[in-house]
Amino acid sequence: MSFLKKQRKFIEYKMDKNNKTVIILGSSRSDGNTRKVVDRVISYNNEIDLIDLGNYDISYFDYEYKNQGDDFQKIAKKLLTYDQIIFATPVYWFSMSAPLKTFFDRFSDLLHLHKEMGRKLRGKTMGMISSSSGNNINDYFRSPFIESAKYLGMNYIGDMHSWLIDDKIPDEVDQIIKKFASKLGKAEKIVTIN
Numbered sequence: 001m002s003f004l005k006k007q008r009k010f011i012e013y014k015m016d017k018n019n020k021t022v023i024i025l026g027s028s029r030s031d032g033n034t035r036k037v038v039d040r041v042i043s044y045n046n047e048i049d050l051i052d053l054g055n056y057d058i059s060y061f062d063y064e065y066k067n068q069g070d071d072f073q074k075i076a077k078k079l080l081t082y083d084q085i086i087f088a089t090p091v092y093w094f095s096m097s098a099p100l101k102t103f104f105d106r107f108s109d110l111l112h113l114h115k116e117m118g119r120k121l122r123g124k125t126m127g128m129i130s131s132s133s134g135n136n137i138n139d140y141f142r143s144p145f146i147e148s149a150k151y152l153g154m155n156y157i158g159d160m161h162s163w164l165i166d167d168k169i170p171d172e173v174d175q176i177i178k179k180f181a182s183k184l185g186k187a188e189k190i191v192t193i194n
C-alpha cells in the first residue's frame with residue numbers, strides 16, 4: 001500500500017471516530033439474543049447509544065397520519081442528532097423483525113408529512129446487525145437496508161451477522177462483533193427519550 005493510500009485510510013478512520021452512533025434495537029424481546037449481541041458491540045465501543053423500540057409505542061404507517069401522537073416523532077427527532085444509525089434485528093421468517101419493519105415504514109412520515117426531517121437523514125450513515133439461529137444470512141436479507149439507505153440518501157456502512165450457541169456468543173461471532181464495533185463512532189450513553 002502506498003504512503004498516500006495509508007494516509008487516506010488514517011484520515012477516514014479519524015473522521016469516522018467523530019461520528020455519533022446509535023443502535024436501534026427492534027426485537028420482540030428486550031433481553032433476547034439480539035440484545036446480547038448489541039450489548040457486546042457496546043462493550044467494545046461504549047460511546048454508542050442504544051434505543052430499544054420495545055420501550056416505545058410505535059404504530060403501523062397510517063395513510064391519514066392519525067397516529068402522530070405515538071412515540072415515532074420523538075424517536076425520529078432524537079435520531080437526527082446522530083451521524084450513524086445502526087439497526088439491530090433478529091431474523092424472523094427470513095426478514096427483519098416486525099417491530100423494526102413497523103419503524104421503517106414510518107420513515108414514510110418523514111418523506112411526506114415532515115419533509116424537513118426526512119431531508120436531514122441525507123448524508124448520515126446506516127448499518128445493520130442481524131441475529132439468527134446460525135451463520136445463514138444472505139443478500140436478500142440485507143437488501144431492504146441497502147436499498148432504503150440509498151432511497152433516503154444515506155450511506156450504507158455495512159452489516160454484521162450473529163448467532164448464539166447454547167445462549168452464548170461463540171468466539172467466532174465475538175471476533176465479528178469486535179471488528180464491526182471498531183468501525184463505529186462516538187456518542188453519549190444509553191438514551192432515554194421522554
Ligand SMILES: Cc1cc2nc3c(=O)[nH]c(=O)nc-3n(C[C@H](O)[C@H](O)[C@H](O)COP(=O)(O)O)c2cc1C
Nearest residue numbers: 027032033034035090091092093094131132133134
Ligand atoms: C418468529 C420467529 C421467526 C424466526 N425465523 C427465523 C429464520 O427465518 N431464520 C433463522 O435462522 N432463525 C429464525 N428464528 C430464530 C431467531 O432469529 C434467533 O433465535 C434470534 O437470535 C432471536 O433473537 P431475539 O432473541 O432478539 O428475538 C426465528 C425466531 C422467531 C421467534
